[in-house]
Amino acid sequence: MNFFKKAGILLFIAVLLVSFAPYKGVFFQKKTPFTIIEKSYFYWVGGKKGTNGFKIQIVGTFNTTNLEFNTIYFQNRELKVVPNIHLDKFTLVGGYTTFNDEDILANDVKSNDDNSKKSSSDDIPFELEKDEAVLVYSISGRNHYYKISDIEQKETIYYP
Numbered sequence: 001m002n003f004f005k006k007a008g009i010l011l012f013i014a015v016l017l018v019s020f021a022p023y024k025g026v027f028f029q030k031k032t033p034f035t036i037i038e039k040s041y042f043y044w045v046g047g048k049k050g051t052n053g054f055k056i057q058i059v060g061t062f063n064t065t066n067l068e069f070n071t072i073y074f075q076n077r078e079l080k081v082v083p084n085i086h087l088d089k090f091t092l093v094g095g096y097t098t099f100n101d102e103d104i105l106a107n108d109v110k111s112n113d114d115n116s117k118k119s120s121s122d123d124i125p126f127e128l129e130k131d132e133a134v135l136v137y138s139i140s141g142r143n144h145y146y147k148i149s150d151i152e153q154k155e156t157i158y159y160p
Contacts, residue, residue, distance in 0.1 A: 028147045034062035042154035050100030058092040074133040
């Protein structure tokens with residue numbers, strides 16, 4: 001009986017430790033304090049060779065006061081969000097730009113050789129399709145993750 005008592009105590013402690021261990025995976029929220037009305041992105045191409053990028057825009061409404069939008073993960077990039085909030089409506093814009101100037105690259109090829117390999121794509125903790133994004137938002141300082149699917153691709157814009 002002494003053996004069963006010790007085994008029971010060890011089993012209880014193991015269950016207790018596992019239940020309080022932090023979850024390493026990402027948990028996507030099903031219910032959010034906001035509703036997304038519109039979600040779209042577009043590519044743009046600049047007049048100089050190697051100058052291009054994309055912008056993503058998310059429009060929605062919310063019903064809480066202590067809501068902050070932090071980051072959008074989209075197309076293998078971590079994008080900082082620029083929120084525009086008016087009354088109960090928000091617009092989030094994020095973007096990525098590449099700018100290659102051959103004169104700058106010619107002078108700094110040796111010093112930036114390792115950095116160029118790293119900057120070609122960010123390591124993000126999600127497997128996302130081309131039209132999917134993860135929006136990171138916080139309520140009272142605690143981060144939450146919301147996966148957005150079926151983001152509409154708009155027409156590419158060409159700048160002179």
